[in-house]
Amino acid sequence: MTITKSIRNVQNTLDSTVNSAIQAADELAKIPVLLRKVESFGLSGKPIIENSADLDNYVTQLMNLDSSSQKAAQSMVVLDGSMKTLFKQDAAGLQSGQKINAQLFERTLAVTELNAVQQKQIVSDAKLIDAKGRYVIAETSVVEQNILSSASFKALSTNEQAAVKQAMSHALMAIERMWRDDLEKYVID
Structure with a gap:
């Protein structure tokens, strides 16, 4: 599959929801890392996570992806304001087993x-x-x-x-x- 086709598939998957970002991440993970950031920069439909319920859903699914897909998924969302801090708190809580x-x-x-x-x-x-x-x-x-x-x-x-x-x-x-x-x-x- 070509990079252009992969990006098209990613774009077609994105619908401004967390679940679509997780699904699109698997496709984006197939693209070499150097090209991934450049190619994903202009994608539309990336979800903006503005509340803790959407963040919980995102973090839960993100942590179950392989490393390459996790990195891709992180480029597929925009964390608004305090969500970056809450992301780290959720991740640390999962890591510790709390x-x-x-x-x-x-x-x-x-x-x-x-x-x-x-x-x-x-x-x-x-x-x-x-x-x-x-x-x-x-x-x-x-x-x-x-x-x-x-x-x-x-x-x-x-x-x-x-x-x-x-x-x-x-x-x-x-x-x-x-x-x-x-x-x-x-x-x-």
Whole structure:
């Protein structure tokens, strides 16, 4: 695929939403790094992140991309005002395990013995997805309390409850492995 075609695909994907920026990042990551910044400079449709809900959704998905796609995704959004500071705080909270990556928890929960309805209910009870379907970054202890006190969790068998707890633990361990690199690689210009 040519660079021009890749940029066209990126441009066609962008629709001013965080999700489109994440999708476009995979395509942009295929372009050599030296050309990526030049080619992505004039793209229209980049989302401007102006609130914490959109930022949570972006950071959650960003942290689950490979390194090249992460760098590309960072050039696909504009962080407004205090969002740069909040970005660093969210990233540090995920790195330390104080906060949980909702998308990663959702993925680890998907490989348990729970059916799709049970999985969706646990994620809902944990309050990891908002009413608009955006991922939320939440304190790990709060998420755990939300899950353990929910009626849907209490209705699960002992094995199913253990699977939910293990999914949370796996999500936290995966984040630690992903964050072995220095936080400084997430510098936002």
